[in-house]
Amino acid sequence: xxxxxxxxxxxxxxxxxxxxxxxxxxxxxxxxxxxxxxxxxxxxxxxxxxxxxxxxxxxxxxxxxxxxxxxxxxxxxxxxxxxxxxxxxxxxxxxxxxxxxxxxxxxxxxxxxxxxxxxxxxxxxxxxxxxxxxxxxxxxxxxxxxxxxxxxxxxxxxxxxxxxxxxxxxxxxxxxxxxxxxxxxxxxxxxxxxxxxxxxxxxxxxxxxxxxxxxxxxxxxxxxxxxxxxxxxxxxxxxxxxxxxxxxxxxxxxxxxxxxxxxxxxxxxxxxxxxxxxxxxxxxxxxxxxxxxxxxxxxxxxxxxxxxxxxxxxxxxxxxxxxxxxxxxxxxxxxxxxxxxxxxxxxxxxxxxxxxxxxxxxxxxxxxxxxxxxxxxxxxxxxxxxxxxxxxxxxxxxxxxxxxxxxxxxxxxxxxxxxxxxxxxxxxxxxxxxxxxxxxxxxxxxxxxxxxxxxxxxxxxxxxxxxxxxxxxxxxxxxx
Numbered sequence: 361x362x363x364x365x366x367x368x369x370x371x372x373x374x375x376x377x378x379x380x381x382x383x384x385x386x387x388x389x390x391x392x393x394x395x396x397x398x399x400x401x402x403x404x405x406x407x408x409x410x411x412x413x414x415x416x417x418x419x420x421x422x423x424x425x426x427x428x429x430x431x432x433x434x435x436x437x438x439x440x441x442x443x444x445x446x447x448x449x450x451x452x453x454x455x456x457x458x459x460x461x462x463x464x465x466x467x468x469x470x471x472x473x474x475x476x477x478x479x480x481x482x483x484x485x486x487x488x489x490x491x492x493x494x495x496x497x498x499x500x501x502x503x504x505x506x507x508x509x510x511x512x513x514x515x516x517x518x519x520x521x522x523x524x525x526x527x528x529x530x531x532x533x534x535x536x537x538x539x540x541x542x543x544x545x546x547x548x549x550x551x552x553x554x555x556x557x558x559x560x561x562x563x564x565x566x567x568x569x570x571x572x573x574x575x576x577x578x579x580x581x582x583x584x585x586x587x588x589x590x591x592x593x594x595x596x597x598x599x600x601x602x603x604x605x606x607x608x609x610x611x612x613x614x615x616x617x618x619x620x621x622x623x624x625x626x627x628x629x630x631x632x633x634x635x636x637x638x639x640x641x642x643x644x645x646x647x648x649x650x651x652x653x654x655x656x657x658x659x660x661x662x663x664x665x666x667x668x669x670x671x672x673x674x675x676x677x678x679x680x681x682x683x684x685x686x687x688x689x690x691x692x693x694x695x696x697x698x699x700x701x702x703x704x705x706x707x708x709x710x711x712x713x714x715x716x717x718x719x720x721x722x723x724x725x726x727x728x729x730x731x732x733x734x735x736x737x738x739x740x741x742x743x744x745x746x747x748x749x750x751x752x753x754x755x756x757x758x759x760x761x762x763x764x765x766x767x768x769x770x771x772x773x774x775x776x777x778x779x780x781x782x783x784x785x786x787x788x789x790x791x792x793x794x795x796x797x798x799x800x801x802x803x804x805x806x807x808x809x810x811x812x813x814x815x816x817x818x819x820x821x822x823x824x825x826x827x828x829x830x831x832x833x834x835x836x837x838x839x840x
Contacts, residue, residue: 395430402426424463431467435533436541438471442530443549446802447556447594461801465526472529487811489764490528496746496757497524503750507725516726520799527804534812542809542816543609546601550621553598557628589795592629592637594802596787599625600644603668604780622668635702636794644787645669648779657774706794709739713748723751742792758798762789765810772814773821781813 387395403423410419431438445464485491500520504513534542602621609615629638648665712733716724724732729749739745747755769785772778784806788797797803 399426399430428467431464431471432474433471435471435475436537436544438468439530439533439541439545440548442468442805443545444552446549446805447553447598465522465801468529469525472532485528485531487531487764487768487814489761489768489811490531492757492761492764493524493527496754496761497521499753499757500750503723503754504725506722507728509725509727512727513725523799523801523804526801527808530805530808531811534808535815539816539819542812543605546605546809547614550598550602550605550618553594554617554621554624557595557624588632589634589636589791590797590800590802592632592634593640593787593791593795593797593800595625595628595632596637596641596644596791597784597802597806599629599641600780600783600787604776604783608776636791640787640790640794643790644783647783647786705737706740709733709735709737709748710741710744713739713744716748717752717755721752723747723749723754725749738796740795742796742798745796745798765807768811768814772817775817775820777813777817777820781810781817785810 403426406419406421406423408419409422410416413419427441431441442464445460448460497517497520501514501517504510504517507513534545598621602618602625606615606618606622609618626641629641645665645668712735716729716733720732726749729735729738733748739748743755743758746758765785769778769782772781788803788806791797
């Protein structure tokens with residue numbers, strides 16, 4: 361017997377898989393360009409009301425309403441706005457009742473929920489590290505329950521849950537959209553870093569000197585809610601992103617912007633005066649020398665690395681020659697005695713974390729840390745912070761999380777995306793030896809980029825790259 365069909369079967373189409381549905385609501389390219397142009401025009405009107413009309417509330421509303429609507433319609437746009445305002449931290453707000461940082465986070469979450477219900481994109485969480493991060497958040501909540509300051513501890517655990525949700529949302533947007541989403545998000549971050557820094561210097565709100573006292577070290581580019589070390593981390597991540605974009609992007613106009621960032625951001629790092637940030641960035645830039653054989657296999661990448669080092673050295677050398685550093689920053693960076701004192705101060709809470717976990721394996725609690733250890737600061741180290749505050753299970757989960765991230769980068773083919781992911785992860789890990797980052801938003805956002813870089817790395821990889829990766833695993837000395 362023979363089966364018949366009412367409609368002809370397209371046998372050619374059976375050989376191809378259907379294209380995955382993106383999380384963005386699809387619009388024609390012309391419509392996307394028109395919407396962006398309208399948004400920029402409305403933002404220009406809003407800024408005019410703020411600066412010339414002297415009415416920041418009305419101007420802010422003019423900007424906020426269309427931005428919020430755009431974030432609801434396009435998760436890619438929502439991620440770009442998040443990256444655009446990320447360098448400001450929580451420093452832009454209104455009477456401590458609202459902050460730009462919080463508003464963008466709420467809009468991003470709303471965009472995520474709306475688009476999941478409307479577009480229902482298929483997303484399989486391929487990276488086990490995300491499940492470990494969720495487990496770490498769950499343990500922090502459990503460890504908070506027996507603590508004396510229950511309400512405050514539970515609120516802190518809820519904050520950690522929000523950070524884990526943030527990495528999942530950013531990962532979801534990057535995984536369920538086209539490769540250009542990755543580039544546009546990083547472009548937005550570099551633009552935001554340059555814009556907020558320039559505006560801060562113009563208004564006099566930028567960090568001019570880093571003082572040793574705890575009360576005066578806190579300052580942001582546009583407010584008073586970012587630690588100087590965290591500002592250095594934001595700046596360094598923008599520098600690494602600019603280097604990656606300079607190599608990946610083919611647009612001459614965009615490359616001019618990236619080149620300006622490569623020249624300017626190292627100067628800002630020096631002016632901030634964060635010793636840990638400078639050490640972490642220097643180690644990250646020079647870390648490809650640890651993989652010398654891979655670098656030599658890509659002469660163009662080796663030439664780019666040399667060019668970046670030369671440009672960064674040139675800009676910082678000109679700053680030092682022209683005595684552009686404040687005396688307090690210069691003294692901080694060159695004084696061996698101050699460096700030793702800083703190390704002694706930061707080693708003390710690490711030792712107390714080790715002793716505290718011996719008597720309290722489940723941790724001291726976030727707010728109970730001070731009275732239970734007699735320490736005036738939390739451990740300035742991600743691992744020992746997790747160990748002392750949340751106990752042995754948190755330390756094990758954090759270590760497993762880091763190992764899984766390293767394995768993710770290791771299995772990528774050798775592309776620009778792998779080098780970028782390795783650089784970001786290296787910087788965050790080295791910086792994590794000096795400051796506590798697990799409660800910082802930028803930390804989790806950029807780890808989402810590290811995970812999403814794997815898909816892009818395989819997308820950009822050539823067959824030769826894949827063969828060399830297999831040869832590296834089987835016989836490290838035979839792939840030349």
